[in-house]
Amino acid sequence: MVLRLRIAVEGIVQGVGFRPFIFRLAAHHGIVGWVMNSGAGVVMEAEGDAGALAAFRSAIVSDAPPLAVIARIAIEEIAPQGDGSFVIGESGEGAGTVRVAPDGDVCPDCLRELFDPSDRRYRYPFINCTNCGPRYSLVTAVPYDRSNTTMARFPLCDACRSEYEDPMDRRFHAQPVACPDCGPTLRLVDASGAGLPGDPVDQTVELLTEGKIVAIKGLGGYHLAVDAANDAAVAELRRRKHRDEKPFAVMARDMEAVARFALVDSVEARLLTGPEHPIVLLRKRPSTILSGRVAPANGYIGTMLPYTPLHHLLLEERFAALVMTSGNLSDEPISYRDDEAVERLSAIADAFLVHDREIRTRIDDSVIRVFRGSPLFLRRSRGYVPREVRLPVEIPPVLAVGAELKGALCLTRGDRAFPSQHIGDLKNDTTLTSLAATAEHLQALLEIRPQLVAHDLHPDYLSTGYAEGIAGLPRVAVQHHHAHLASCMADNGLDGSVIGVIFDGTGLGTDGTVWGGEFLVGGYDGFRRAAHFRQVPLPGGDAAVREPYRMALAYLHDAFGADFFEQPVPWLTEVGDEDRSLFLRMLERRINSPLTSSCGRLFDAVAAMVGLRRTVSYEGQAAIELEGQAEESATGRAYPFAVLSRQGAIEVDYRLMIRALMEDLAVQVSLPEMARAFHNTVAASVVDVCRKVRSETGLDRIVLSGGVFQNRLLCEESCRLLEAEGFRVFTHRLVPPNDGGVALGQAVIAGVAHRVPRSDKGE
Structure with a gap:
């Protein structure tokens, strides 16, 4: 029985050898018809007997080229036409939603040629084909043709052109194709x-x-x-x-x-x-x-x-x-x-x-660690951008510009989000210029015209200033930890309401204080702060981030009052009388010491107390080294803590833990055991609070987000304990838990707030 199918494929299917792949696949299965690029991806008509068509359809997904990413396939049966062959067409109509492939590594075929003395590309450092090589970093515009890449200045020699025009060659329409005779040097x-x-x-x-x-x-x-x-x-x-x-x-x-x-x-x-x-x-x-x-x-x-x-x-x-x-x-x-x-x-x-091959778009290396057998992004960049994240809701086009640290932005179209590459910490004009250039380039490349712009609630972030400078677009300020919650939800395709456990270093709260140890209840359309860590002063403001010993003093003062300098922390004896008086005044009178509930600063404080790290030279150093010490111990013990109700919210009080930690220091308990017991304590407090929130709300879905959850030990122990209590726990998969994933959450929150409601008639 002869059938004919019209098959439309969306995703990263142009510039990755998809049409010649379909051409060869059709020849293998005895299929006739045609294939061409469309504005939405690749479209084809395939005709053959039912068995051959079934195998052909299956192989489109299972055997797709290495750099291809199939987002959606639409298939409809149409009338057979009796074509005599299968051909490749140039282009057709479409909706203008083509995706550009990320940059890829060198494929095995090119690698063999690179080290083959008989090959004309022997030791040529720019060898590539449709299965590998640069893509996103050299694209200047769409459609993805050589003329719209930085390879446009290198005309093809006769040998390369022959490969480029041959559908049976793996370099058919490989836009960066080159050789020593015609390519970069x-x-x-x-x-x-x-x-x-x-x-x-x-x-x-x-x-x-x-x-x-x-x-x-x-x-x-x-x-x-x-x-x-x-x-x-x-x-x-x-x-x-x-x-x-x-x-x-x-x-x-x-x-x-x-x-x-x-x-x-x-x-x-x-x-x-x-x-x-x-x-x-x-x-x-x-x-x-x-x-x-x-x-x-x-x-x-x-x-x-x-x-x-x-x-x-x-x-x-x-x-x-x-x-x-x-x-x-x-x-x-x-x-x-x-x-x-x-x-x-x-x-x-x-x-x-x-x-002399120009880089159009700068893009740093991606960084991943494995968590519970799955990849966890610490930095999402080369190799993954501009791949999309599918959203559980459709929203209007949004540009979200992220926060300050781990800068990255996000664009949306319908039910797709496109997070950008890692841009860097937005602390100077150079990085801000890079953010603006990335936003402009991605909008052109993805053909997205934002209808609104989302940014962090903090008024002093450079990203906020950039958003405020975009004329003609409504702006939506999104609370930092709400964005983290929404980011993890979108990352996992969740809708509705969840419990968000959001632990990080810094984020401006709706009450004007510095948040960071938060338990939120809500979803894309709003949230409430159900619980948080007990607030302590942040002595010296930003100086406390660079000097964890300041946070140690704040927590010791909170636990012991004015006598905190008598505790058995070895370096306390090195603090002179003048500095003791200064810090005591700062803490008691809150001089240049805003309140914070930050989990990141709690990690800093404990790292300093146990003598591990009094100052840091890079972000997160104290917590990273504390985790490293904790991994050297298998102790299951935890310190005491209190979970209290204050003014309609739950407060996690770690003063009992600090006092117990001082007792361990006094008897010289090993550093790894104290570090592991601290991790166990934080994980146990997560479970205790989530149980209380579940009893109030009935919610059993939990998302874990924020930079602290890059800590494998804390994240694994929290997940294990929560799952043992019957919670469904979701962690990040496609974007980082740190601020590199914040723009995704900002975009969805802003987009949901500005959705145009449909009438019952669908108008």
């Missing part, structure tokens, strides 16, 4: 920009072997690279970059090389070797040949595999791993333009490995 230059002699790759390897620092241009920006096994080179990179302790990421040649310095499970291996090639946090081996300065005082090491041909050439034979850290100055986005990179990084890098 490499150069090695010194810190002044002057060219250096010799083969650029070989000379770069020599410099790295000698312990030099080289800035290397990648897919979405520059990395600063050194030999990760050279302790002096890593130390010099830290000195020049003014990065005292924050861990560096490393790149290793293959999984065999990774296994020499890190422990890798099957999920982590799958992430490392997938087409996205993110940085994955791996547990360090007890002994390693890598420098201890790569990730000091940290049990994990951020690891990635080579994802460009150039990386493979550099790592071919000499290095156990290379440090590959973002090429930027402190608090600035990654450098991606050649002149800018040489200017900004010349005081750090000894040389620059550059090329």
Whole structure:
């Protein structure tokens, strides 16, 4: 029985070899008809016997090209037409909703050619095909054609054009296709920009072997690279970059090389070797040949595999791993333009490995850790953007601009959200300019015209100022922790109301105080603050974030009053009489000490009390190191705490815990046991509060969000205890729990508030 189907496929299906894939699939199954690009994706008509069509339909999903992401397939049966063959058409009509593919790593076929002396692209650092290579980082406009990429300035030679026009070739319509005769070229230059002699790759390897620092241009920006096994080179990179302790990421040649310095499970291996090639946090081996300065005082090491041909050439034979850290100055986005990179990084890098393929959109590496057998984003960027997140509701087009830290924005269209790449902490004009450029580019690329803009409630954030400067669009201010709640809901396709456990460092509350240890009840259309941590002063305001000892003083004062300097915290004896009087006045009179319920600051306080970290050199350092200590203990004990009702809300009071912790310090309980008991206490308090909220509301769905839930130990223990109590627990899957995911929540909240209600007639 001969049937004919019209099949429309939406998603990332253009520029990824989808039409030639369909062409070959049709030939394999004896199908006739046609396939072409449409404004919405790819559309085809397929005719053949019922069995062949069934197999053809199934293979469209199961055997799709590596970079393709199928969002939706619509199939309708139509009348057979008796075509004599299957052909590829150029284009057709559609709704203008094409998605651009993220950047991908080097496919196995290209990798084989890269190291094949008989291949014309042997050791060519820009080899690619429809199954791999740059996409989002070089697209300048839609539709996705070579003329709308930064490859437009490189006309194809006859050999490349023949491949490009052959539907049976894997380079058919591969827009970045090139070879040594017609494509981009490499150069090695010194810190002044002057060219250096010799083969650029070989000379770069020599410099790295000698312990030099080289800035290397990648897919979405520059990395600063050194030999990760050279302790002096890593130390010099830290000195020049003014990065005292924050861990560096490393790149290793293959999984065999990774296994020499890190422990890798099957999920982590799958992430490392997938087409996205993110940085994955791996547990360090007890002994390693890598420098201890790569990730000091940290049990994990951020690891990635080579994802460009150039990386493979550099790592071919000499290095156990290379440090590959973002090429930027402190608090600035990654450098991606050649002149800018040489200017900004010349005081750090000894040389620059550059090329003349322009990067249109800067994009940093994605960072993931595995949580309960699934990936958890810490930073969502290269390899994943601009993939969509499907929403449980349809909303008008929204631009959401995020918060201050971990800057990222989000655009929506219908029931789809498009989170941007990681942009950086919005603390200077350079990062703000990057945010604005990203917003403009994504709107053009996705063909979205926002009808409103969403931003954080905090009036002093640069992102808020940017939103206020957008003329002609209504603005929606969204409370920070409500955005976290909505983000996790949207991430999991939830609607209705939930209990939101939102733990982070800072967020302006509706009462004007600094929130961060919050239990919210609500959904996209609103929330109420059902419970929170007991508030304590934040001595010195932002200074307390950089100096955790200040939070230790605040919690000790809260637990013991004016006698808190008598507690057995070793460094308290080093605080002079004048400083003691100063801090006591600050705490008692609330001088430059706003109130906070922040969970992040509680972690800082405990880290300082146990002598782990009095000051920090990067965000979250104290909490990360406290978690590392806790993982060294298996104790199941927890400290006491109180859950009280105050003024219609539940308050979590940790003063009993602080007093018990002081008793442990006095008898010299081990640091790992105290750290683990603290984690157990916070997890136990989460369950206690959620039980009380459930008894009041009947809600049993819980979302966990906020930067504190990057802490694997706390998150796993909280989930375990909550699930044992019959709660349904949801954590993040597609966007980070930290502020990198806030824009998604802002967008949905604002969009739901501005939905146009439909009449019963659907008008």
